[in-house]
Amino acid sequence: MADKDMIVVDELVKRFPHKDKEGRDTEKTAVDGLSLSVRRGEVFGLLGPNGAGKTTTIRMMTMQTRPTEGRIFYDGRSTEHSPVDVKRLIGVVPQHVNFDQDLTVGENLELHARLFHMGKEERRERIAELLDFVGLADVVNDGVRRLSGGMKRRLLIVRALIHRPRILFLDEPTVALDPQVRRRIWDLIRQMAHGGVTVFLTTHYIEEAEALCQRVAILDRGRLVALDEPAKLCDRLGRFTVEWDERGERQCQFFAARHEADDFAASLDPEGGILIRPTNLEDVFIARTGRKGGL
Ligand SMILES: Nc1ncnc2c1ncn2[C@@H]1O[C@H](COP(=O)(O)OP(=O)(O)OP(=O)(O)O)[C@@H](O)[C@H]1O
Ligand SMILES: [Mg+2]
Numbered sequence: 001m002a003d004k005d006m007i008v009v010d011e012l013v014k015r016f017p018h019k020d021k022e023g024r025d026t027e028k029t030a031v032d033g034l035s036l037s038v039r040r041g042e043v044f045g046l047l048g049p050n051g052a053g054k055t056t057t058i059r060m061m062t063m064q065t066r067p068t069e070g071r072i073f074y075d076g077r078s079t080e081h082s083p084v085d086v087k088r089l090i091g092v093v094p095q096h097v098n099f100d101q102d103l104t105v106g107e108n109l110e111l112h113a114r115l116f117h118m119g120k121e122e123r124r125e126r127i128a129e130l131l132d133f134v135g136l137a138d139v140v141n142d143g144v145r146r147l148s149g150g151m152k153r154r155l156l157i158v159r160a161l162i163h164r165p166r167i168l169f170l171d172e173p174t175v176a177l178d179p180q181v182r183r184r185i186w187d188l189i190r191q192m193a194h195g196g197v198t199v200f201l202t203t204h205y206i207e208e209a210e211a212l213c214q215r216v217a218i219l220d221r222g223r224l225v226a227l228d229e230p231a232k233l234c235d236r237l238g239r240f241t242v243e244w245d246e247r248g249e250r251q252c253q254f255f256a257a258r259h260e261a262d263d264f265a266a267s268l269d270p271e272g273g274i275l276i277r278p279t280n281l282e283d284v285f286i287a288r289t290g291r292k293g294g295l
Pocket of ligand 2: 054055056095171
């Protein structure tokens with residue numbers, strides 16, 4: 001394990017019991033031999049279409065479900081042998097909001113802080129500081145039920161940060177949020193990373209991964225199909241994309257050099273226009289998974 005690695009995931013497999021069409025008991029493989037490592041202080045993105053295995057991966061990495069096979073190490077400690085140490089190291093923002101809706105914002109956070117045995121004064125200070133940080137200080141005594149979707153998402157982040165974790169996991173942190181709130185959450189994530197927190201997030205918004213992540217892994221049907229810095233993944237596919245319409249369908253071809261793209265474009269005779277542009281992460285996503293990213 002390299003010293004710069006904060007998390008090492010080694011040959012992770014998750015199989016769920018499953019009934020096939022005839023009602024027979026079988027198994028479904030959600031994660032299929034996944035290995036990756038996350039460097040200290042980086043923002044790492046796990047991308048993949050619906051059902052690719054992103055949440056299952058995060059749930060195994062954060063010890064909410066046991067892997068069927070494989071091992072996970074944090075700073076050299078395995079989740080199997082040092083579960084208590086690992087739980088202190090990590091904070092988790094789940095895909096679905098799971099507060100106690102009958103309690104207030106402050107009560108929900110108190111409950112969580114107590115789980116980590118924080119003293120009364122420390123709890124009070126930390127909760128006030130974080131609510132202020134995400135712009136929610138005014139709603140500390142409001143019932144969670146009354147918050148908007150964007151406020152609940154920010155509150156999930158606060159809850160995950162209370163015990164000062166060194167690694168923050170976020171599963172689809174900005175799903176269904178308006179562009180302004182999404183950008184606010186991106187700023188929060190960046191500020192966390194600047195403060196030295198290692199961030200592991202899943203998303204199917206390609207734009208989110210491009211905006212935040214130093215490296216991304218693309219998962220498809222439980223398997224890793226790409227892993228690198230976004231720019232390197234684009235370079236590998238071909239830095240230049242020629243895009244055109246053919247019988248109402250968008251077509252793309254990728255080229256390493258601009259002159260190759262120009263030559264190819266000149267050879268086309270499409271009904272509509274031809275676009276020559278830089279290749280982006282969405283192109284990589286579609287090329288590697290055969291599916292569209294985004295909504
Ligand atoms: N508890 C479970 N029992 C049975 N099958 C499950 C369970 N959890 C997940 N699966 C299956 O595992 C596969 C991966 O699901 P997972 O939720 O990890 O995907 P995902 O990449 O997070 O998808 P999404 O983008 O929709 O959140 C899916 O086929 C799903 O139906
Ligand atoms: Mg998911």
